[in-house]
Amino acid sequence: xxxxxxxxxxxxxxxxxxxxxxxxxxxxxxxxxxxxxxxxxxxxxxxxxxxxxxxxxxxxxxxxxxxxxxxxxxxxxxxxxxxxxxxxxxxxxxxxxxxxxxxxxxxxxxxxxxxxxxxxxxxxxxxxxxxxxxxxxxxxxxxxxxxxxxxxxxxxxxxxxxxxxxxxxxxxxxxxxxxxxxxxxxxxxxxxxxxxxxxxxxxxxx
Amino acid sequence: xxxxxxxxxxxxxxxxxxxxxxxxxxxxxxxxxxxxxxxxxxxxxxxxxxxxxxxxxxxxxxxxxxxxxxxxxxxxxxxxxxxxxxxxxxxxxxxxxxxxxxxxxxxxxxxxxxxxxxxxxxxxxxxxxxxxxxxxxxxxxxxxxxxxxxxxxxxxxxxxxxxxxxxxxxxxxxxxxxxxxxxxxxxxxxxxxxxxxxxxxxxxxxxxxxxxxxxxxxxxxxxxxxxxxxxxxxxxxxxxxxxxxxxxxxxxxxxxxxxxxxxxxxxxxxxxxxxxxxxxxxxxxxxxxxxxxxxxxxxxxxxxxxxxxxxxxxxxxxxxxxxxxxxxxxxxxxxxxxxxxxxxxxxxxxxxxxxxxxxxxxxxxxxxxxxxxxxxxxxxxxxxxxxxxxxxxxxxxxxxxxxxxxxxxxxxxxxxxxxxxxxxxxxxxxxxxxxxxxxxxxxxxxxxxxxxxxxxxxxxxxxxxxxxxxxxxxxxxxxxxxxxxxxxxxxxxxxxxxxxxxxxxxxxxxxxxxxxxxxxxxxxxxxxxxxxxxxxxxxxxxxxxxxxxxxxxxxxxxxxxxxxxxxxxxxxxxxxxxxxxxxxxxxxxxxxxxxxxxxxxxxxxxxxxxxxxxxxxxxxxxxxxxxxxxxxxxxxxxxxxxxxxxx
Ligand SMILES: [Cu+2]
Numbered sequence: 063x064x065x066x067x068x069x070x071x072x073x074x075x076x077x078x079x080x081x082x083x084x085x086x087x088x089x090x091x092x093x094x095x096x097x098x099x100x101x102x103x104x105x106x107x108x109x110x111x112x113x114x115x116x117x118x119x120x121x122x123x124x125x126x127x128x129x130x131x132x133x134x135x136x137x138x139x140x141x142x143x144x145x146x147x148x149x150x151x152x153x154x155x156x157x158x159x160x161x162x163x164x165x166x167x168x169x170x171x172x173x174x175x176x177x178x179x180x181x182x183x184x185x186x187x188x189x190x191x192x193x194x195x196x197x198x199x200x201x202x203x204x205x206x207x208x209x210x211x212x213x214x215x216x217x218x219x220x221x222x223x224x225x226x227x228x229x230x231x232x233x234x235x236x237x238x239x240x241x242x243x244x245x246x247x248x249x250x251x252x253x254x255x256x257x258x259x260x261x262x263x264x265x266x267x268x
Numbered sequence: 269x270x271x272x273x274x275x276x277x278x279x280x281x282x283x284x285x286x287x288x289x290x291x292x293x294x295x296x297x298x299x300x301x302x303x304x305x306x307x308x309x310x311x312x313x314x315x316x317x318x319x320x321x322x323x324x325x326x327x328x329x330x331x332x333x334x335x336x337x338x339x340x341x342x343x344x345x346x347x348x349x350x351x352x353x354x355x356x357x358x359x360x361x362x363x364x365x366x367x368x369x370x371x372x373x374x375x376x377x378x379x380x381x382x383x384x385x386x387x388x389x390x391x392x393x394x395x396x397x398x399x400x401x402x403x404x405x406x407x408x409x410x411x412x413x414x415x416x417x418x419x420x421x422x423x424x425x426x427x428x429x430x431x432x433x434x435x436x437x438x439x440x441x442x443x444x445x446x447x448x449x450x451x452x453x454x455x456x457x458x459x460x461x462x463x464x465x466x467x468x469x470x471x472x473x474x475x476x477x478x479x480x481x482x483x484x485x486x487x488x489x490x491x492x493x494x495x496x497x498x499x500x501x502x503x504x505x506x507x508x509x510x511x512x513x514x515x516x517x518x519x520x521x522x523x524x525x526x527x528x529x530x531x532x533x534x535x536x537x538x539x540x541x542x543x544x545x546x547x548x549x550x551x552x553x554x555x556x557x558x559x560x561x562x563x564x565x566x567x568x569x570x571x572x573x574x575x576x577x578x579x580x581x582x583x584x585x586x587x588x589x590x591x592x593x594x595x596x597x598x599x600x601x602x603x604x605x606x607x608x609x610x611x612x613x614x615x616x617x618x619x620x621x622x623x624x625x626x627x628x629x630x631x632x633x634x635x636x637x638x639x640x641x642x643x644x645x646x647x648x649x650x651x652x653x654x655x656x657x658x659x660x661x662x663x664x665x666x667x668x669x670x671x672x673x674x675x676x677x678x679x680x681x682x683x684x685x686x687x688x689x690x691x692x693x694x695x696x697x698x699x700x701x702x703x704x705x706x707x708x709x710x711x712x713x714x715x716x717x718x719x720x721x722x723x724x725x726x727x728x729x730x731x732x733x734x735x736x737x738x739x740x741x742x743x744x745x746x747x748x749x750x751x752x753x754x755x756x757x758x759x760x761x762x763x764x765x766x767x768x769x770x771x772x773x774x775x776x777x778x779x780x781x782x783x784x785x786x787x788x789x790x791x792x793x794x795x796x797x798x799x800x801x802x803x804x805x806x807x808x809x810x811x812x813x814x815x816x817x818x819x820x821x822x823x824x825x826x827x828x829x830x831x832x833x834x835x836x837x838x839x840x841x842x843x844x845x846x847x848x849x850x851x852x853x854x855x856x857x858x859x860x861x862x863x864x865x866x867x868x869x870x871x872x873x874x875x876x877x878x879x880x881x882x883x884x885x886x887x888x889x890x891x892x893x894x895x896x897x898x899x900x901x902x903x904x905x906x907x908x909x910x911x912x913x914x915x
Contacts, residue, residue, distance in 0.1 A: 098509030
């Protein structure tokens with residue numbers, strides 16, 4: 063069944079695996095997706111004509127306290143950033159064929175991702191209790207849709223990580239098909255970077 | 269993600285050939301079509317489905333033309349008219365021209381680059397099924413109604429906001445039914461279909477070219493497919509965001525386009541046209557690629573200025589990102605913005621003009637045979653040039669102020685999309701039909717098709733230019749008798765029916781030629797590119813031996829050489845080298861073919877169910893459709909990842 067010809071069929075013109083190239087193109091496309099959402103948020107920044115507002119402000123003598131809790135969000139951003147480190151460790155483990163290391167670091171990455179998601183759920187609940195909803199004002203609309211789509215991407219990432227973790231536990235990932243881990247890693251790092259951009263543009267720069 | 273390499277028994281080349289010849293058993297049944305991952309079959313399915321939608325969109329156009337044939341006509345009312353032009357535009361753009369282009373990507377690209385299939389055969393099948401279901405979801409909107417008590421009670425349910433879907437026309441206030449929801453979800457699903465295709469063909473072309481086929485030995489059609497794929501990859505996510513925004517506003521009361529909350533409907537126009545202008549080139553570049561193959565073949569000359577044609581295609585793709593606001597001059601962007609976009613729009617005419625001159629120079633001095641494919645290609649050049657020049661007129665801001673929202677604009681973009689894209693695609697059908705069916709299309713019916721279509725096309729759209737300049741407003745269901753538009757409109761209507769007749773001739777031609785067309789050999793047009801080196805129809809595995817490419821137009825160079833006097837003469841018989849595939853059976857030499865799979869079809873059932881759940885989410889009986897759709901999609905994706913392939 064296996065023939066010499068098989069080798070040629072799998073060699074690509076660029077030397078980059080097809081699936082890896084696909085992932086790069088997909089992530090390039092995702093840049094435009096998040097670009098659209100972030101652009102909309104920035105366009106409508108400070109355009110809300112009713113509260114609640116993201117930051118403290120005084121309008122017509124009435125003081126509004128802002129919703130953003132920068133220290134809290136900094137911690138969850140740090141958690142997500144750390145998950146990129148564990149992801150790198152997971153990949154380097156399996157490339158050395160260290161299956162035990164792979165399991166540990168995959169689980170750690172997934173757990174850190176879930177911690178981030180829990181933080182986001184907490185943040186959303188807090189904001190909701192303060193009166194911020196999808197329809198309350200432009201801030202609510204643009205904030206929830208932008209961070210919500212990012213959260214959905216993180217959730218998909220966690221699902222991928224958990225699937226890989228189950229496969230790793232069954233010993234089905236080896237250094238030969240480490241590409242699976244590498245692809246998940248590319249996606250995961252991308253989602254991280256998007257959060258850094260959101261955190262900077264939405265939370266920090268006012 | 270996790271495809272574990274499991275070896276399955278693979279038919280030997282001999283077995284595969286025999287299976288083809290016997291053409292029986294599971295290879296031909298309906299199941300084989302539902303599970304196919306063969307790019308050639310997917311191409312046929314794409315083409316056939318697009319032709320079906322073409323007939324639907326055409327009937328809508330005919331009703332519109334009947335309504336406008338005479339002043340103060342009452343065939344349809346204003347509301348029905350809105351729904352007709354909305355569905356006509358959306359159908360023709362997203363369900364006809366884009367998928368017809370995709371049909372050609374599928375059929376031709378792997379053959380042209382010397383590959384056995386695309387990079388991701390199952391993703392390819394998924395792309396087709398998403399296209400089919402997205403189109404069906406959109407069509408289903410006709411059968412939904414409008415809410416009782418609203419001002420549209422008792423009206424048809426189809427979307428009514430125009431193919432451009434401008435907010436606030438598409439917000440609940442002005443479109444209270446579910447039509448726009450179907451439209452938006454339909455477009456989202458169609459967007460996924462196009463993106464799947466875009467990713468697939470970009471990877472295929474970048475990574476799977478035969479040895480020796482460098483980028484600058486690729487046929488122009490391959491180049492234009494690559495450029496189009498990149499446009500799709502980058503333009504589709506923008507419309508995706510805009511569609512999500514309009515859906516959030518409509519379904520969950522968000523404020524993206526809500527002026528009352530400080531929002532601006534202009535956001536939609538920016539997002540839509542930032543997608544929409546690259547989309548224009550997504551519609552035209554594949555057709556430009558096709559005629560760049562047809563013209564050299566039927567002039568027996570290489571394409572004039574190959575690098576110029578390629579680079580202008582790339583230049584057009586880059587520039588298409590900087591011209592979107594020429595659709596928005598009258599929205600009050602200010603004269604600086606208007607001038608900037610006017611200049612960028614004038615500039616994008618330059619690479620387009622370069623292409624036109626190179627095509628003309630290709631014909632110049634060639635030994636031309638006016639077969640149907642060439643007729644359509646030449647028709648393309650003539651009609652597209654008029655369309656392009658009227659486009660240049662629109663780039664000039666004060667002129668555009670006069671033409672905005674008149675039939676002059678309608679005439680302009682039909683000149684480009686019908687006289688351009690559609691003529692190019694028809695050229696492709698006549699050109700490649702013999703390759704995939706083994707039979708010629710009837711030349712007589714083909715000529716009749718071309719000339720009636722050409723006459724009908726000009727009769728429809730040139731009078732439309734005149735009424736447009738007279739000031740006739742588009743998207744309006746009727747006009748008063750004393751405005752003097754009557755005669756011109758009657759001409760357009762007669763022309764539209766002539767086009768309909770020509771399409772009927774085409775469909776008859778397809779059926780008749782499939783049954784009893786003249787047998788075409790492997791290389792019926794004396795072709796230049798790799799697909800003409802294999803049998804007609806091509807074997808399921810495409811190439812028994814992957815060819816080695818040594819030049820542009822490799823098949824031509826296998827057949828002809830230049831003698832000392834600089835004349836092109838046929839290669840002496842027997843001296844031709846390797847490209848000719850005689851289908852020699854080599855027992856024991858195996859070809860890796862991807863296994864058929866039902867999973868792409870299953871996975872693509874999820875999204876439309878999910879969409880229906882969201883459209884009716886406030887109905888407790890329909891809400892469960894959301895988890896059902898999500899589970900189907902999720903199960904599909906996991907099964908996909910775990911299914912062994914021979915990839
Ligand atoms: Cu444009």
